[in-house]
Amino acid sequence: MTRWPEGVGREILAEIDSTNAEALRRGRAGRPDPAWILSRNQTAGRGRRGRVWQQDPGNFAASLFMLVEGGPTAAAQRSFVAALALFDALVAVTGRPELFALKWPNDVLLTGGKLAGILLESEMAPRGGVALAVGIGVNLRSAPEARALGPGATRPVSLGESLGGAPTPEEFLDLLAPAFAHWDARLRGEGFAPLRAAWLARAARIGEPIVARLPGRELSGLFETIDADGALVLAAAEGRITLPAADVFFLPV
Missing domain, CATH: 3.30.930.10 (Bira Bifunctional Protein; Domain 2)
Incomplete structure (x- = not known):
């Protein structure tokens, strides 16, 4: 032990x-x-x-x-x-x-x-x-x-x-x-x-498409990285989005 x-x-x-x-x-x-x-x-x-x-x-x-x-x-x-x-x-x-x-x-x-x-x-x-x-x-x-x-x-x-x-x-x-x-x-x-x-x-699916669900909305994009505080950085059609909290779902591969 x-x-x-x-x-x-x-x-x-x-x-x-x-x-x-x-x-x-x-x-x-x-x-x-x-x-x-x-x-x-x-x-x-x-x-x-x-x-x-x-x-x-x-x-x-x-x-x-x-x-x-x-x-x-x-x-x-x-x-x-x-x-x-x-x-x-x-x-x-x-x-x-x-x-x-x-x-x-x-x-x-x-x-x-x-x-x-x-x-x-x-x-x-x-x-x-x-x-x-x-x-x-x-x-x-x-x-x-x-x-x-x-x-x-x-x-x-x-x-x-x-x-x-x-x-x-x-x-x-x-x-x-x-x-x-x-x-x-x-x-x-x-x-x-x-x-x-x-x-x-050790992270899964970096650089791959994901769906991030938040209360009342859903965002799609590439899982780019996490920032200096640990928030998710999503490369979406509307630009880079930083999400301190969300539920993440992987797309089928």
Whole structure:
């Protein structure tokens, strides 16, 4: 096992409503120390924009609670920390970096299918700063049925079904937590630039056409890059458009 990060808690629960909800409850209680919260079952797991996150037995659902200084942008950049940490943990499990890619803003792909998702939720902490929940779900053993997802969604896949085996959630957490600590230390010490470069080197579909959906409108164009803060840069017919948030859909290839 890679060494567990110093000063970070580790809680393993049989069941809870939502690991993100529990992380935010820690923040409201004024608890300052970071902690990973893993649950073997969630009764009210959630994804982006209020979607339900289905957790089948043996799959991974955990959240990191942490206090963040620097405001909303610094908090949002922890999504890139989480994505890079997931990539590293998955490579540590499989030894196959060529199988994985990162999809803006919050997914990890395995051979083009959605393997993992990231959900950030935050509140102002009682004593200042941002109380941040970094929620992570990984289809270790099985994947939900594609018909349970919205139209145009990336097909779900699992590590076990695709590669013939997967670690336990606890084993995966022991790889993920040190990887997150590594990338978070780089963000705090060096700024976002090295994470941006690392993320782009692992990104899916750069230079290819995508559809970006926002409330009330839809934009099409080429996925050009991400900017210095992590926003999507779309080369559209009307020019370059920077999108801090959107749902991205790939076109068939």
